[in-house]
Amino acid sequence: MDLKALTRYIKNFSFDQCPAGRRGYRRILLQLFGFLGHGKSSFINSCKYVLEDTDYVNYAGANMSDEGRTTARISYKLTESLTLVDNRGCGKMDSYETGEIFAQLANLLPLDVPVEWSRGFRLVDRIVDAETTVRSSDFVFPLFLYSIKKRIPSNEVEDLKKLLQNAERLTGIFPFVVLTYKTFGNLTETEEIFRKMGVERIFALENYTTEDHHRTRGRHEAVLTLLYEVIREVEFLLRQPRNPIQEVKDRKQFILRFIWEREMKSLKTEQESRRVKENLKLGKDQYREEDRRQFDEEMNRLVERLEFQRQSDRQKLEAEIKQYKMMVEKLNKKPQCVIQ
Ligand SMILES: Nc1nc2c(ncn2[C@@H]2O[C@H](COP(=O)(O)OP(=O)(O)OP(=O)(O)O)[C@@H](O)[C@H]2O)c(=O)[nH]1
Numbered sequence: 105m106d107l108k109a110l111t112r113y114i115k116n117f118s119f120d121q122c123p124a125g126r127r128g129y130r131r132i133l134l135q136l137f138g139f140l141g142h143g144k145s146s147f148i149n150s151c152k153y154v155l156e157d158t159d160y161v162n163y164a165g166a167n168m169s170d171e172g173r174t175t176a177r178i179s180y181k182l183t184e185s186l187t188l189v190d191n192r193g194c195g196k197m198d199s200y201e202t203g204e205i206f207a208q209l210a211n212l213l214p215l216d217v218p219v220e221w222s223r224g225f226r227l228v229d230r231i232v233d234a235e236t237t238v239r240s241s242d243f244v245f246p247l248f249l250y251s252i253k254k255r256i257p258s259n260e261v262e263d264l265k266k267l268l269q270n271a272e273r274l275t276g277i278f279p280f281v282v283l284t285y286k287t288f289g290n291l292t293e294t295e296e297i298f299r300k301m302g303v304e305r306i307f308a309l310e311n312y313t314t315e316d317h318h319r320t321r322g323r324h325e326a327v328l329t330l331l332y333e334v335i336r337e338v339e340f341l342l343r344q345p346r347n348p349i350q351e352v353k354d355r356k357q358f359i360l361r362f363i364w365e366r367e368m369k370s371l372k373t374e375q376e377s378r379r380v381k382e383n384l385k386l387g388k389d390q391y392r393e394e395d396r397r398q399f400d401e402e403m404n405r406l407v408e409r410l411e412f413q414r415q416s417d418r419q420k421l422e423a424e425i426k427q428y429k430m431m432v433e434k435l436n437k438k439p440q441c442v443i444q
């Protein structure tokens with residue numbers, strides 16, 4: 105398909121045209137997720153640039169530095185039936201940040217408002233507060249963006265795999281992966297790592313950016329092909345009966361279970377560390393007690409020895425006094441010598 109035909113296909117897509125009907129959906133919500141500064145906002149700018157065929161505009165506020173900065177969950181309408189969502193990127197893969205990512209991905213948090221990173225059960229409150237804004241007519245499609253430039257540390261592969269698998273459990277779709285900064289690293293190696301994680305659909309591209317947005321056929325084609333493939337996948341999935349309302353319920357249950365398990369785990373860890381600390385303190389007290397006991401024993405031994413010494417000295421002294429007395433008595437009894 106040439107570029108024009110691809111563009112037409114994307115712009116004309118509507119759930120009404122699907123052979124099995126709209127099945128309760130109105131738009132595809134292409135949920136962009138990934139780490140800070142991996143090119144999510146730039147990808148949105150690229151899509152707008154390619155599809156709208158106007159001047160390059162930094163709509164999504166892609167950061168000028170290498171670091172990212174999107175802190176809200178903003179939606180960008182691309183066509184009547186396709187909306188992109190720039191989710192807040194995560195910095196690390198702890199259960200708090202991944203919990204937030206899941207809640208965003210599951211479309212359970214409001215669109216177009218700042219995203220707070222909350223701890224504890226606060227996320228549950230936010231999900232409940234957002235209930236009136238969640239639309240079951242959104243077909244949630246996960247798109248994971250990863251910059252080749254950042255290379256995947258081998259000790260993070262397992263966590264990344266788990267993140268993608270959970271995204272699949274949450275949305276029913278194994279995320280498509282978009283490798284950004286295509287020419288800034290080893291593409292084949294990165295693709296291989298993602299394939300081993302079970303990713304089937306990998307796309308690599310060089311985003312259009314504020315500094316570099318000279319139109320090239322290659323870059324246009326990469327963006328259009330990805331959007332086309334997303335739509336084709338949705339059409340394929342719609343061949344099976346689906347229940348959008350049930351899907352929202354399932355997603356909510358998944359997240360609530362995740363938060364519950366996370367909090368239970370953190371409570372257990374807290375209790376465990378408190379127990380270890382108490383034992384340690386107890387250990388110290390026991391140690392002090394043992395010290396004191398040894399000291400007392402030593403003191404008692406010394407006192408005993410001193411007492412023994414004192415007794416034997418006294419006996420010796422008494423014996424000497426006795427002897428001395430006897431000598432004096434003897435001397436006193438000696439007959440007086442009379443000098444004539
Ligand atoms: N050369 C090149 N630069 C890119 C590409 N993608 C993004 N950039 C640059 O990388 C920086 C960060 O990109 P953003 O699009 O802001 O990243 P982000 O994922 O939205 O970051 P957060 O909002 O923090 O999650 C910006 O300076 C972009 O111009 C790419 O594919 N190639």
Ligand SMILES: [Mg+2]
Nearest residue numbers: 145172173174
């Ligand atoms: Mg951003």
